[in-house]
Amino acid sequence: MSQQPIICLIGLGYVGLPLAHAFAKKGYQVSGFDISEKRIGELKAGHDRTNELTDAQLKEVSIEYSTDPAMIENAEIVIVTVPTPVDAKNKPDLSPVESASHIAGKNLRKGAIVVYESTVYPGVTEDLCGPILEEESGMKCGEDFTLGYSPERINPGDKKHTVEHIVKIVAGQDEKTLNILADLYGSIITAGIHRAPSIKVAEMAKAIENAQRDLNIAYINEIAMLCNRIGIPTKDVLTAAGTKWNFLQFSPGLVGGHCIGVDPYYLVEKAEQLGMNTQLITAGRSVNEGIAPYVAEQVVKALTVAPVKASILVLGLTFKENVPDTRNSKVHDVIAALKKSGAAVKVHDPFVKPEDVAAMKHEHGTLADGPYDAVLLLVPHKQYMDLPLQELVQAVKPDGVLYDLKSLLDGEKVVKAGRKYLAL
Numbered sequence: 001m002s003q004q005p006i007i008c009l010i011g012l013g014y015v016g017l018p019l020a021h022a023f024a025k026k027g028y029q030v031s032g033f034d035i036s037e038k039r040i041g042e043l044k045a046g047h048d049r050t051n052e053l054t055d056a057q058l059k060e061v062s063i064e065y066s067t068d069p070a071m072i073e074n075a076e077i078v079i080v081t082v083p084t085p086v087d088a089k090n091k092p093d094l095s096p097v098e099s100a101s102h103i104a105g106k107n108l109r110k111g112a113i114v115v116y117e118s119t120v121y122p123g124v125t126e127d128l129c130g131p132i133l134e135e136e137s138g139m140k141c142g143e144d145f146t147l148g149y150s151p152e153r154i155n156p157g158d159k160k161h162t163v164e165h166i167v168k169i170v171a172g173q174d175e176k177t178l179n180i181l182a183d184l185y186g187s188i189i190t191a192g193i194h195r196a197p198s199i200k201v202a203e204m205a206k207a208i209e210n211a212q213r214d215l216n217i218a219y220i221n222e223i224a225m226l227c228n229r230i231g232i233p234t235k236d237v238l239t240a241a242g243t244k245w246n247f248l249q250f251s252p253g254l255v256g257g258h259c260i261g262v263d264p265y266y267l268v269e270k271a272e273q274l275g276m277n278t279q280l281i282t283a284g285r286s287v288n289e290g291i292a293p294y295v296a297e298q299v300v301k302a303l304t305v306a307p308v309k310a311s312i313l314v315l316g317l318t319f320k321e322n323v324p325d326t327r328n329s330k331v332h333d334v335i336a337a338l339k340k341s342g343a344a345v346k347v348h349d350p351f352v353k354p355e356d357v358a359a360m361k362h363e364h365g366t367l368a369d370g371p372y373d374a375v376l377l378l379v380p381h382k383q384y385m386d387l388p389l390q391e392l393v394q395a396v397k398p399d400g401v402l403y404d405l406k407s408l409l410d411g412e413k414v415v416k417a418g419r420k421y422l423a424l
């Protein structure tokens, strides 16, 4: 292993690209392989559609991007950052990790370390990926090449907690691998390195971080539904409870995206493999999966017209604010439930082009097309929060509903202006 090993990333999405950039900026020779021609094309053209890196940041480094896996052969360190989604039945879909392992194995150089960063359940790196690498490379794991695991903890759209500024958990198959990886990541991470005692510990640590967030939000979501039944604002209850030093600050919401709402299912799967039924993790998922239909139901009940006669505008389509990512967004589910009631639903998102909205089988609309029977602020993008409240209110018919999922608007002013104000 060289002093500054040659690195190849497999999968250049939200996780892989910023990591490639961080290593390249430190002077490492970095290449990036991705199966998507489109992604490689846009990176070569100097633009990152995920907005994690600016065009200027892409320009400041020299990274070789390619869809040709032959580039992996040069790498002393191969880092796998491919997606780990769930299928339609919420079962882990490990096919991208398997496929990346086949590709890496076919092109693996002797002595290389293969590090997985994708979120998985304990055992995937050593028991699933290791054997694939062995089979494809014809080499022996632990002798001719070794394995590492380092979970990624970045938060899309968060410009403060970037990869360099989050403590990095690092694990290796043996002491030597762990030392190399701790030094490697230590050279780019200013927040520090945590050496996990085993790969399985590191895999588990990542999965439980996100499952914990899912559960905390599920608890607050259940509390929100109870507050709504009682007829008191959830926000006021949380503000009052939050004055206690050890009350955990979480707010209700739609849990979408490809981490918090997905990773708990990886723990459920692992438990099932071992003959154990998860109760709390599963309950949390079930509460959070029920929020999108609940939001739609709240709105439909508050309409002053029959749902089939209602015109509704949904503001925000991405899975969270100020990011362009619409995958796994629970807003799709809210729209589907509203449409099921018969309402005509339009959608607007400053991060999503009208043609992309149409490609997702939604109808594009704007505040100016109003007034509507209901306007739902589901994703508080900065562009919406910067609008004068009056603009939102005027887009709602008198007696219509302004739904403020996260309780961020001044509800009293909305009511004074003659509109119904609802929040989760």
Ligand SMILES: NC(=O)c1ccc[n+]([C@@H]2O[C@H](COP(=O)([O-])OP(=O)(O)OC[C@H]3O[C@@H](n4cnc5c(N)ncnc54)[C@H](O)[C@@H]3O)[C@@H](O)[C@H]2O)c1
Binding pocket: 010, 011, 012, 013, 014, 015, 016, 033, 034, 035, 036, 039, 081, 082, 083, 084, 096, 097, 099, 100, 103, 117, 118, 119, 120, 152, 153, 154, 155, 156, 258, 259
């Ligand atoms: N997005 C996040 O903020 C975040 C945070 C922490 C952890 N993670 C985890 O990191 C992993 C990657 O997530 P992401 O958000 O970067 O995904 P992503 O979808 O943004 O990017 C993945 C990239 O991998 C490519 N790809 C898919 N299969 C491939 C293969 N077989 N070979 C090569 N390239 C392949 C895709 O084309 C895509 O460009 C996942 O396990 C995720 O759970 C993500």
